[in-house]
Amino acid sequence: MSEPAQEPTDSPAEVPWYHWIWVVPAAMALRLWLATLRVHSNVRHIDDTAGPVVILLWHDKLFTSSLIANRHFSRRITALISTSKDGAWLVAFFRVMGLTAVRGSSNKRGAAALIALTRSMRKGNNAGITPDGPKGPVYKFKTGAIALARLTRSPFVVMGIHYQRCWRLRSWDNFALPVPFSRVDVEFVQEPAPHQDEADEAIAQRLENSLNRTSGVAAS
16 A cells, blocks of 8 residues: 655745735735836836746845836746745735746755746746845845756846835845835846856856846945
């Protein structure tokens, strides 16, 4: 007689069904918060008609990512979100905002997440990645996004977000919440797909520098 299958220890955390009673109203309130922000960007629309792109932003700017992405990209976006409890709430919020998510990180379910994102991009969706997530170090570019771009032969779009005024949470990345009615500056930089002769470390450093510059991060 076979033993019953055991639940994988690295299964992503999920929001219990009964919490959706207040998740949806809370997400609607956040939508109203986002609607007060004055977003200024260097381009009105990103041309992703030629094929999917890998969108990059720092983890502390996730709060406004759905608002900006929905305004500037024509393709659907699949976001990479951590397997933690915090990630579960973020997935719930993104679902209400019209974005889908793949759960994983460099530490847990990394290979499975890479495969899922690759499949999503081959179906025509853009991918959204925070290369310093899910636990940092803050503003340090990990190479998972580069592996995805190599597999799909896709270019990058750096999405640098800078809040003129914000509150900071006491988290590993000092997660930022823009003050209602404040200004948000967004700078998009389109970068080519990784060249086969260029090392991942060199690409990561170039993209890290671009993200820091466009996000208003002081050089370390």
